[in-house]
Amino acid sequence: SLCEHNRRRSRCRDCGGSSICEHNRRRSTCRDCGGSSLCVHGRQRNVCKDCGGSSICMHRLQKSRCRACGGSSFCQHGRRRNTCREC
Structure with missing residues (x-):
């Protein structure tokens, strides 16, 4: 659900969402809190x-950036997708 700031309620810093820690960062990626995704x-x-x-x-x-593995950053020509002139 969205809050009055037009953001996800759990991620809204202004509303004090549940995903925001005491350091005013996302709880899962906060180094000071020892976030779960770190x-x-x-x-x-x-x-x-x-x-x-x-x-x-x-x-x-x-x-996604490995040419040998066929990463999504590379086009059918084997070049970086965002700089290939043929694409």
């Missing part, structure tokens, strides 16, 4: 190379 290295759990996060491929890159 690993022991203080990084986002899914993109931590040392933890083998779910978004990391065997080449130790983000899956």
